Amino acid sequence: MPVNVNDAQDVWKDVGEHVQFTVLKLKRKNPETDREAIQEFADRSQAIIRSLRIRDSHLAAASGLKVAIGFSNRAWEYLFPNSPKPKELETYTDLTGPQYNMPATEGDIFFHIRASNEAVVYEAQTQFSKFLNDITEVIDETKGFRYFEGRAIIGFIDGTEAPAVEDAADYAIVGDEDPEFTNGSYAFAQKWHHNMDFWEHLKTEEQEKAVGREKFNDLELEDEDKYHNAHNVSSKVDVDGEEQKNHSDECTYSDPASGNTGTYFMGYSRHWTVTKLMLQQMLDTSDFLLTFSTILSGQLFFIPSRKLLEQIADGTFN
Numbered sequence: 001m002p003v004n005v006n007d008a009q010d011v012w013k014d015v016g017e018h019v020q021f022t023v024l025k026l027k028r029k030n031p032e033t034d035r036e037a038i039q040e041f042a043d044r045s046q047a048i049i050r051s052l053r054i055r056d057s058h059l060a061a062a063s064g065l066k067v068a069i070g071f072s073n074r075a076w077e078y079l080f081p082n083s084p085k086p087k088e089l090e091t092y093t094d095l096t097g098p099q100y101n102m103p104a105t106e107g108d109i110f111f112h113i114r115a116s117n118e119a120v121v122y123e124a125q126t127q128f129s130k131f132l133n134d135i136t137e138v139i140d141e142t143k144g145f146r147y148f149e150g151r152a153i154i155g156f157i158d159g160t161e162a163p164a165v166e167d168a169a170d171y172a173i174v175g176d177e178d179p180e181f182t183n184g185s186y187a188f189a190q191k192w193h194h195n196m197d198f199w200e201h202l203k204t205e206e207q208e209k210a211v212g213r214e215k216f217n218d219l220e221l222e223d224e225d226k227y228h229n230a231h232n233v234s235s236k237v238d239v240d241g242e243e244q245k246n247h248s249d250e251c252t253y254s255d256p257a258s259g260n261t262g263t264y265f266m267g268y269s270r271h272w273t274v275t276k277l278m279l280q281q282m283l284d285t286s287d288f289l290l291t292f293s294t295i296l297s298g299q300l301f302f303i304p305s306r307k308l309l310e311q312i313a314d315g316t317f318n
Helices: 031-055 073-079 118-132 165-172 196-200 204-211 272-284 288-292 306-313
Strands: 018-026 066-071 109-115 136-145 185-194 237-239 242-244 251-255 260-269 293-303
Touching: 018 073, 018 118, 018 185, 018 260, 031 066, 031 073, 031 118, 031 306, 066 073, 066 185, 073 293, 109 118, 109 185, 165 260, 185 272, 196 288, 204 288, 237 272, 242 272, 260 272, 260 293, 272 288, 288 293
Parallel strands: none
Antiparallel strands: 018 109, 018 136, 066 109, 066 293, 136 251, 185 260, 185 293, 237 242, 251 260
């Protein structure tokens, strides 16, 4: 099957103005009932998305409704026991380094919903839930938002190291190396909590050395001016002299009155092994961002193509 970006779910496009990340766990009471519910959901979810795009008054905006729906390895084996599995799909387990670790958490079904209108995000999740409430429980529900100028909550412009939008599909979408799952994507979801008091007490020059870029104009610092574990050093991976990339959508979340502020990291990739290498290198080098952050969750999901969602809906993929 040839690569067709129009057959992919929304996995490499903008993070959105208003964002909802949801992770659900299957109750696993009755496999047959659960499969029937997922088949109906796979069908109805696409109709819901089409309907909301029509209803959305911001339809013409670049940040209109975008949705990615994924399944973890354990969910895949439970829901589709008679069908093949994406080559690189596995159950994510803890990654460890000399000082820090990236924990694995539960999760079977994943949503990344974003739009320019919060009402559209709310309505999408609400309608999806009608078809899943009986067979799932909520593991995590996080609302994110676009911070000033598209910057991360730590004040630096986000996504500079990621591929440009026009190039991102090549890094985010599975190709003919796994023909049955072409136009799908591996999605790694990870929630970080930041100690903002620690970060904000650093001088701007220290923050720049920690990130590896100038804060105001986003210019990259010379290597000798960065900390050895600056983020843009720790997260860069080369294999045989070639830089490896994925498409990342970092999104700010916050309950500011309680000081619960952080970043929800989304890594969409053609190859899960690339994202995994990046994560491990961040640990091995003790990425400076880890010094003031606590990682709360992490799980790998596969985002099927729209065509595969149709096969799930009609019961031919089970």
